[in-house]
Amino acid sequence: MSDNQRWIPLESNPEFLTSVGVSSKWRINDVYGLDSELLATLPSPALAVLLLFPLNDKFESYFQKEEEAKKSESVSPSVYFMKQTVGNACGTIALIHAVANNLGRIDVSTGHLKNFLDATKDLSPDERAVKLEADVGLSSAHEESAQGGQTEAPSRDEKVNLHFIALVEKDGGLYELEPNMTPTLPSLNIHQWSIAFDAPNTPLCFSFLSFEMLSDAAKVCRELMAVDPEEVHFTLVALTAAE
DSSP states (O other), rough: OOSSOOOOOOOOOOHHHHTTBBOOTTTEOOOOOOOOHHHHTOOSSSSEEEEEEEHHHHHHHHHHHHHOOOBOOOOOTTTOOOOOOOOOOHHHHHHHHHHHHHTTTOOOOOTTTHHEEEEEETTTTHHHHHHHHHHHHHHHHHHHHHHHSSSSSTTSSSSSOEEEEEEEEEEEEEEEOOOOOEEESSOOOSSSSSSSSSOOOOOOOOSSSSHHHHHHHHHHHHHHTTTTTTTTOOEEEEEEEOO
């Protein structure tokens, strides 16, 4: 993580995507539950699920056990993945992951996000992280969105013990995109039902279980949330059609 660069923590402000050029045909919706009836209330199609969860010793232990138990399989070369080197940028990176892996379906007009994706499409995950550090347009959009949320934004130097990940469908697999920033957890890349520690920049993938993105993403989220049943600081949102 960059020693000198930290952004203001971003809550799930639905206006962020349109501010960086994503078509208004798509929006961020709250996910109120993981059972099939509540998932069915979301507009269709749903392209990605974003989970905000707390970082604590129980999750660290869980990820360590998962890494020991399961190994990676091949990953589609078309998966867009980037590391995180800017503090408090995990929310924006999760949104970038959600959009970048669905460009065949989402229109992104000329602007900060399209410029960034065009400039980084052929770069490595580490090189993309460096580009984000220097991207004034996206950092400004992030800050404006953070300041415009429903609650008062914390200081950029405040320790926030919450982290965003994105779950996306790509080429027949469900990918969990974890930008690998948090120093209290081992090195994480991408997993579905597994974690790789100290892994290379190549993402990790497992095949779909049901071939239905929301259903499979819900299973991943349930497993993570069950790690600490007494914890209540979870937030789920989905990138879906606007209607």
